[in-house]
Amino acid sequence: MSGPQCCHNPPAISSGSKQDDHIENIGGLTSYTAGSLASSNLAILLIADIHGYEAPKLRQIADKVAAAGFYVVVPDFFYGDPYVPGIELSSWFPNHLPVKGCEDARRVVADLRSKGASAVGVAGFCWGGMTLSKLSTDSEIEAAVILHPGPLSDDDIHATKVPTTILGAEVDEYSPPEQIKKFGEILSSKPIDNLVKIYPGVVHGWTVRYKDDDEHVVKCAMEAHADMLNWLKKYVK
Numbered sequence: 070m071s072g073p074q075c076c077h078n079p080p081a082i083s084s085g086s087k088q089d090d091h092i093e094n095i096g097g098l099t100s101y102t103a104g105s106l107a108s109s110n111l112a113i114l115l116i117a118d119i120h121g122y123e124a125p126k127l128r129q130i131a132d133k134v135a136a137a138g139f140y141v142v143v144p145d146f147f148y149g150d151p152y153v154p155g156i157e158l159s160s161w162f163p164n165h166l167p168v169k170g171c172e173d174a175r176r177v178v179a180d181l182r183s184k185g186a187s188a189v190g191v192a193g194f195c196w197g198g199m200t201l202s203k204l205s206t207d208s209e210i211e212a213a214v215i216l217h218p219g220p221l222s223d224d225d226i227h228a229t230k231v232p233t234t235i236l237g238a239e240v241d242e243y244s245p246p247e248q249i250k251k252f253g254e255i256l257s258s259k260p261i262d263n264l265v266k267i268y269p270g271v272v273h274g275w276t277v278r279y280k281d282d283d284e285h286v287v288k289c290a291m292e293a294h295a296d297m298l299n300w301l302k303k304y305v306k
Contacts, residue, residue: 074242074273075195075219078280079154080124096177098144101128103135111305112186113139114177114210116170116197118277119161121151126277127194130294137298139305140186144177146170146200167219170200178209190305192297194277195219195243198235205229212304214297217273219243226255234264234300236293241273264300268293 093102101122106112113134117127122145131141152161178189190212193201198218205213206228213233215221220243233256237249244252246267253265268275268289276293279286 073158075119076152076154076158077272077274078278080120080126080278082120082123082125093142095142095144096173096180098146098173098177099149100142100144100177101131102143103128103131103141104139106140106181106185109138109140110185110187111139112181112189113141113301113305114174114181114189114191115141115143116146116174116191116193116200117143117151118195118197118274119147119152119158119165120278121145121147123151124277126279130277133294134298134301137302139190139301140181142177142181144173146173146197165196167196167199167203170196171203174200174204175207175209178204188305190214190301192216192301193218195274202226202229205231205233212301214300216276216293216297217241217244221248221252223251223255226252227259229256229259230261232262232300232304234266234296236276236296237265237267238271238273238275239267239269240271243273262304264296266296 091102122143131143135141188211191201191210192214194216198215202225213231215235217238256263271289275286276290279290
């Protein structure tokens with residue numbers, strides 16, 4: 070394989086699916102939603118990787134989380150401009166910085182609160198994990214789940230203020246296992262609950278960009294989804 074790991078195995082995105090019926094404006098962002106605040110005042114925000122909020126597997130995860138009793142929101146943090154295979158990631162990324170994503174996420178969380186959400190949890194994938202690391206420096210959310218994040222620093226983790234789990238891949242050029250373990254040591258030194266887990270035999274991005282015919286990777290993806298959901302159930306209540 071060539072190119073950054075976050076570009077491998079991009080999702081096949083098609084318009085006109087039934088899922089397109091579940092689109093709302095949340096915090097000023099076009100968002101895919103699953104469940105409703107009328108049936109649950111517990112909200113979960115999912116922050117996509119560079120491939121954006123239309124990725125089918127990401128929306129399937131949203132549906133899975135909603136089925137567990139949450140209202141789930143997957144905003145379009147890229148304003149209709151997700152990464153498209155073939156372009157240079159180095160030219161796309163400067164126009165879609167996680168710091169801007171964090172500002173948008175705060176608006177989404179505030180809107181959810183104003184609409185009646187009593188608790189909000191957030192899960193971020195790759196780019197979304199970088200964005201979430203900035204959001205978790207505030208106490209405006211109840212829990213954070215960071216899945217195979219893009220590049221993070223020790224300072225990012227030191228600044229975390231909410232119960233956090235980090236789910237990493239054994240093969241990851243952005244957050245290798247040694248670094249993930251270091252993040253776990255930092256989190257364990259803080260007065261917040263934490264969980265750090267590394268899944269064997271998988272690569273960066275596997276939870277949302279796995280191949281359906283790869284039995285091991287699918288099994289690990291399902292395990293990671295379950296771990297994510299268990300963390301959210303524990304703290305978003």
